[in-house]
Amino acid sequence: MHELGVVFHVIKIVEEVAAENQLTEVESVTLELGEVSGVIESYLQNCWKWAVRKRSEILKDASLKIEMIPAVTYCEDCRKIYGTMEHGKICPHCGSDNTYLQRGNEFQIKEISAC
Amino acid sequence: MKEFKVIEVKRSILEDNDADAEKLRQELKEEGTFLLNLMSSPGAGKTTMLKRTISMLADEMKIGVMEADIDSDVDAQAITEAGARSIQLHTGGMCHLDASMTRQGLLEFGAGDFDLVVLENVGNLVCPAEFDTGACRNVMILSVPEGDDKPLKYPLMFSVCDLVLINKIDVLPYFDFDMDKCRQYIYRRNPKAKIIPISAKDGEGFMEWTQWLREEVAAWTNS
Numbered sequence: 001m002h003e004l005g006v007v008f009h010v011i012k013i014v015e016e017v018a019a020e021n022q023l024t025e026v027e028s029v030t031l032e033l034g035e036v037s038g039v040i041e042s043y044l045q046n047c048w049k050w051a052v053r054k055r056s057e058i059l060k061d062a063s064l065k066i067e068m069i070p071a072v073t074y075c076e077d078c079r080k081i082y083g084t085m086e087h088g089k090i091c092p093h094c095g096s097d098n099t100y101l102q103r104g105n106e107f108q109i110k111e112i113s114a115c
Numbered sequence: 116m117k118e119f120k121v122i123e124v125k126r127s128i129l130e131d132n133d134a135d136a137e138k139l140r141q142e143l144k145e146e147g148t149f150l151l152n153l154m155s156s157p158g159a160g161k162t163t164m165l166k167r168t169i170s171m172l173a174d175e176m177k178i179g180v181m182e183a184d185i186d187s188d189v190d191a192q193a194i195t196e197a198g199a200r201s202i203q204l205h206t207g208g209m210c211h212l213d214a215s216m217t218r219q220g221l222l223e224f225g226a227g228d229f230d231l232v233v234l235e236n237v238g239n240l241v242c243p244a245e246f247d248t249g250a251c252r253n254v255m256i257l258s259v260p261e262g263d264d265k266p267l268k269y270p271l272m273f274s275v276c277d278l279v280l281i282n283k284i285d286v287l288p289y290f291d292f293d294m295d296k297c298r299q300y301i302y303r304r305n306p307k308a309k310i311i312p313i314s315a316k317d318g319e320g321f322m323e324w325t326q327w328l329r330e331e332v333a334a335w336t337n338s
């Protein structure tokens with residue numbers, strides 16, 4: 001379960017941020033995840049609910065918000081972009097596989113709401 | 116009424132693990148222990164490969180194996196018979212190991228006694244690639260029956276590896292596996308990767324592989 005590992009790391013970082021800013025209660029945590037980051041949102045939510053209650057005093061009632069970032073691939077040969085989820089590695093414009101992921105594997109904590 | 120305010124964080128979820136992994140590498144350097152992170156799909160041949168490797172190198176260096184893959188009980192016994200000490204790591208159902216779990220395992224194992232510790236990571240090609248374990252080098256095994264297009268399907272795994280062992284080359288005649296294509300796919304993901312075709316079953320390629328390992332261990336522990 002990849003998601004559980006992710007959740008533990010999120011908790012650790014948010015606790016650091018909370019300590020730095022003298023916060024005692026976190027209401028919500030917002031993540032930015034790329035479509036191809038490989039994390040499944042429903043699993044992540046389940047792991048989150050379990051882990052915050054178990055592991056963290058300041059986060060125990062915090063909700064998790066997820067902003068999915070669409071995956072976009074760039075083709076080096078025809079210099080166009082296309083949706084990675086629909087077309088994968090092969091460019092739908094010219095058929096080349098000389099392509100790379102431009103965005104969509106983001107994996108970060110965007111912000112928290114806390115007091 | 117509580118007044119919640121929004122605080123921008125903008126930090127990578129894996130940044131604490133990356134920092135921890137870097138620290139672990141420093142500790143290993145000071146102790147003079149080389150940690151190898153070995154990854155593959157289940158059944159690609161990690162345990163079989165390790166058994167042969169241990170029997171070739173056991174006279175030259177002290178080797179330990181940390182087992183995190185399933186079937187660990189059987190695997191641990193096989194490793195002991197080959198002449199190395201082994202320990203089973205508890206992954207708590209997790210699909211990968213991170214740096215803090217690895218450090219915990221090394222501590223229990225008494226890793227300072229070894230020249231080479233091999234971490235047999237959990238058998239999958241997705242999650243272990245995301246989490247830096249703190250190992251000095253990453254090696255993955257791709258076996259012939261899995262197909263030559265694996266590097267296209269699991270790009271991250273191939274981009275984090277220093278060395279790719281292509282195992283089970285004894286069965287090449289029975290599979291539609293194009294070695295040149297596979298090399299190209301790997302180099303596209305990772306131009307610096309070293310590639311060695313091997314057969315853990317009959318020992319082909321093991322001179323080159325053990326030589327690579329010997330040199331890496333020597334460079335790490337002597338400098």
Ligand SMILES: Nc1nc2c(ncn2[C@@H]2O[C@H](COP(=O)(O)OP(=O)(O)O)[C@@H](O)[C@H]2O)c(=O)[nH]1
Nearest residue numbers: 157158159160161162163164282283314315316
């Ligand atoms: N033909 C062939 N079979 C192999 C080779 N290496 C491993 N195997 C077989 O593949 C299966 C899985 O090997 P194992 O080492 O347990 O894989 P692990 O799950 O990665 O540790 C076993 O039945 C091995 O005997 C090889 O080089 N050639």
Ligand SMILES: [Mg+2]
Nearest residue numbers: 161162184190
């Ligand atoms: Mg095994």
Ligand SMILES: [Zn+2]
Nearest residue numbers: 075078091094
């Ligand atoms: Zn194109």
